[in-house]
Structure formats: C-alpha cells, structure tokens
Amino acid sequence: FGGPGASGVATLPAFGADYDKLRTRYDLVSFDPRGVGRSEGVECADDAQLDALYQEDSTPDDAAEEKEFVQGQKDFIATCKKNSGPELPYVGTTNAARDMDLMRSVLGDDKLHYFGISYGTELGGVYAHLFPDKVGRAVFDAVVDPTKDAEQSSLGQAQGFQLAFDNFTKDCADRGDTCALPGATGAEVEEWIADFLAKLEKEPVDGLGDRVLTQTLATTGIASALYSKETWPLLEQGLDEADGGEGAL
Numbered sequence: 203f204g205g206p207g208a209s210g211v212a213t214l215p216a217f218g219a220d221y222d223k224l225r226t227r228y229d230l231v232s233f234d235p236r237g238v239g240r241s242e243g244v245e246c247a248d249d250a251q252l253d254a255l256y257q258e259d260s261t262p263d264d265a266a267e268e269k270e271f272v273q274g275q276k277d278f279i280a281t282c283k284k285n286s287g288p289e290l291p292y293v294g295t296t297n298a299a300r301d302m303d304l305m306r307s308v309l310g311d312d313k314l315h316y317f318g319i320s321y322g323t324e325l326g327g328v329y330a331h332l333f334p335d336k337v338g339r340a341v342f343d344a345v346v347d348p349t350k351d352a353e354q355s356s357l358g359q360a361q362g363f364q365l366a367f368d369n370f371t372k373d374c375a376d377r378g379d380t381c382a383l384p385g386a387t388g389a390e391v392e393e394w395i396a397d398f399l400a401k402l403e404k405e406p407v408d409g410l411g412d413r414v415l416t417q418t419l420a421t422t423g424i425a426s427a428l429y430s431k432e433t434w435p436l437l438e439q440g441l442d443e444a445d446g447g448e449g450a451l
Contacts (some may be wrong), residue, residue: 205321206295209239228315233305235325237286237293244289246282253413259403260418299329303336313338320344366428367392374438382442395424398445407449415449 210232221230237244247255255278262268283290302325306314315338318326323342330337350358372388374381385391399417406414427437440451 205238206235207238208321209234211239224317231305231309233301235293235298236301237289242289244282244286244293246278246285251278251281256422257414257416257418259416260421261403295325295328296332298325299332302329303333306336311338312336315339317341318343321346324348363425363428367424370428370434370437371395373434382438395441398441402444407444407447409449415444420444420449 211234214230214232218225218230224230234241234243236242246252255274258271258274259267260271262271302314302316314329314333314336316326316329318324318341320343323344324346326340326342327346327348330340346355347358368388371385371391374383374391375385375388381391383391384394399420402415402420403417406416409415409419423440424437427433427440436451440449443449443451
C-alpha cells in the first residue's frame with residue numbers, strides 16, 4: 203500500500219472487501235515494514251508534538267514564517283534521531299524488500315506474487331531488482347517513477363493531486379444544487395475553496411475535541427480525500443461543515 207510509513211497490517215483488513223476476487227485464488231498477506239506500526243515502529247514524537255507539527259503553516263507568507271516552518275521540520279528530524287537513532291540506519295526500502303523475500307521463504311512459496319500501490323510500486327520494483335528469479339505475478343498501480351529525485355517526484359505528485367482536484371470541483375459544479383459547495387463552474391468551486399483556506403489561515407475553526415482546524419490541516423484533509431472518488435462525498439461534506447464553523451469531520 204501507500205506510504206512510505208503506512209501500516210500494511212492495518213490497511214489490508216480495512217480494504218479487504220475490495221479484494222474479494224483476489225482472495226478466491228490467493229492468500230492475501232501484508233506486513234508492517236521496518237519502522238512502521240508493529241515492526242518496532244520508529245518513534246519521532248508524541249501525539250501532542252505531532253499535532254503541533256501538522257498544524258504548522260505549510261504555506262509561509264514571509265521570511266519569518268518560512269524560517270519557523272523549516273525549524274519545525276529540523277526539530278522533528280532531531281527528535282526522530284533522538285528517539286530512534288540506532289534503528290534508523292536499518293529502516294528503508296531495500297531492507298523492506300529483503301524482509302519480503304524472507305516472508306516468501308517462510309511461507310514456503312517459490313515465487314512472490316505481488317500487488318503494490320503508490321509507494322508499494324517502488325518497494326515491489328526494488329524487490330524485483332534484488333530477486334528477479336523470485337518474482338511471480340506482479341501488478342503495480344499508481345507507479346512511482348524510480349528515475350526521478352525527491353523534488354521531481356513531489357512535483358509529479360502535486361500535478362496528480364491538481365488533476366484530481368480539478369475533477370472533483372468540476373463534478374461538484376456539474377451537479378448544480380445537489381453539491382453543497384458554491385460555484386457554477388469548476389473554476390468557481392476552486393476559487394471558493396481557495397478563499398476558504400485563506401480564511402482558515404487567519405481564523406481556524408473548532409475541530410474534534412480541543413483541536414482546531416487550521417489551513418494546513420484542511421489542505422492535508424483535502425489531499426487525502428482526493429485519492430479516490432469514493433471519498434469525494436466526505437470531502438464535500440467536510441468543506442461545507444467547516445465553512446459553517448464545524449471542522450471535526
């Protein structure tokens with residue numbers, strides 16, 4: 203599944219119904235890669251520190267805000283090294299691929315049949331490179347381009363999110379009054395969302411419990427909901443409710 207950093211142990215049961223047909227021919231096995239979840243997870247910060255990190259302004263407007271944002275990232279990395287330093291050199295895609303081959307061997311399979319999504323395609327590609335004679339059937343969905351560096355990959359991902367966002371806003375506009383968000387065209391819906399996010403930067407709204415919904419958290423929520431059309435209704439509902447002052451969704 204996606205990531206890096208996502209728990210396969212938690213994700214597979216959550217989406218198990220989507221793979222019912224696969225289960226008629228295969229036993230589905232997933233795992234938590236090194237540093238994730240039950241595999242001696244890397245500890246970088248406690249919940250309060252993570253909340254503070256996720257609420258930092260990720261769209262700095264001036265040099266002071268940019269400095270504050272960069273310092274927050276540096277502090278987070280330093281905390282990771284402090285809490286999990288001895289483990290970090292052994293966490294990574296190459297070692298995760300080696301662990302996959304160990305699991306293949308333990309399960310008694312001559313070949314590894316593999317289904318990878320997003321970062322999972324990178325992991326599967328590394329496995330195929332390391333163990334070409336052990337690869338059975340492999341399906342890669344939402345493929346990560348291994349020829350691109352981190353900056354190029356981020357730009358490519360941003361383009362993908364923009365395409366999904368454009369499709370979401372166009373769908374909303376095409377549905378007219380049945381969409382809770384204002385705008386007669388996709389561009390107008392996008393403009394409304396941009397204005398809403400700008401307003402959140404100055405005036406966050408109440409969220410779940412004692413949390414508040416900031417511009418950064420709202421942007422993260424929007425991006426998360428763009429991965430699948432199935433979550434578009436939740437995105438629409440969440441934006442509508444947040445505009446009314448309720449940011450819990």
